[in-house]
Amino acid sequence: MKLLLVEDDPAMQTTLQRTLTRRGMQVVACADGARALDRWRATVPDVVVLDLSLPGLDGLQVLEQARAEQLHAPVLILTARGAVGDRILGLNTGADDYLAKPFDLDELEARIRALARRGAPNEMPGETAIFCGMRCDHDSGAVYFNGQPMELAPREGALLRALLAKPGHAVAKERLFELVFPGESDVQYEAIEVVVYRLRKKLADTGAQLVTLRGLGYLLKAQAA
Known part of the structure; x- marks a missing residue:
């Protein structure tokens, strides 16, 4: 996924660029509104994360001009302005989502990936997006890591x-049991934990982490540095 990050706070920009790159995104970053439009035109991003308070053109001006130029990438507004009126103004200007600072990095990633899915009508059928170097070919059932089939x-x-279909989102244990043991009524419910344990070991070198959420299920997320 190609992401354009427009954020003028140096520490925030560095943190987000490092984190999202580690989670499998190609991040192009800039810190002012005029340059943001140039980068947007040049890189054709899949998603734009746009701060509102920018030098030069502010975020709303960038968004308004981009939409006037038929730049259609989904836009997530990321800003400290949390008032309802600001959110409505941003959405009416052409934004697709809005996340107020401070925010959770996992939620930011999930929202970015949701926008990418929504804005990618030409994605090849039968494949998931790449997450931590992994992708799934649903036609064959094979999972690839860095282009090589995984031994599973x-x-x-x-x-x-099942987890790659919704990275960063909890998948209920009951749903996973149905997918892993379809129609096997004689298998004990706890057997899913054995499969989780084995898969977790095989993910050790991928940069992905299989997380247990007690009472909710499991999710796949990028490992912290």
Whole structure:
């Protein structure tokens, strides 16, 4: 995924660029509104994360001009302005989503990926987006890491495919059990934990982490540095 990050706070820009790059995104960053439009035209990003308070052109001016130029990439406004009126103004100007500072990095990633899915009608059928170097070919059932097929048992593959379909989102244990053990009524419910344990070891070198959320299920997220 190609992401344009427009953020004028140096510390925030560095943190977001490092974090989102580590989570499998190609991040182009800039710190002012005029340059943002140039980068937007040149890079054709999949998603734009746009701060409102920028030198030169502010975020709303950037967004208004971009939409006037038929630059259609989905836009997530990221700003300290949290008033309802500011959110409405941003959305009416052409933004697709709005996240107020301070925010959770996992939520930011999830919102970015949701916008990318929404704005990618030409994505190849049968494949997931790449997450931590992994992608799934649903037609064959194979999961690839950095272009090479992963060695997975059938149940490990079923579990990983389900988690890769919604990275950063919790998938209920009950739903995973149905996908990993379809129609196997004689299998104990706790058997899913054995598959999770085995898959977790095989993900150790991928940069992805299989997280247990007690009472909710499991999710796949990028490992912290």
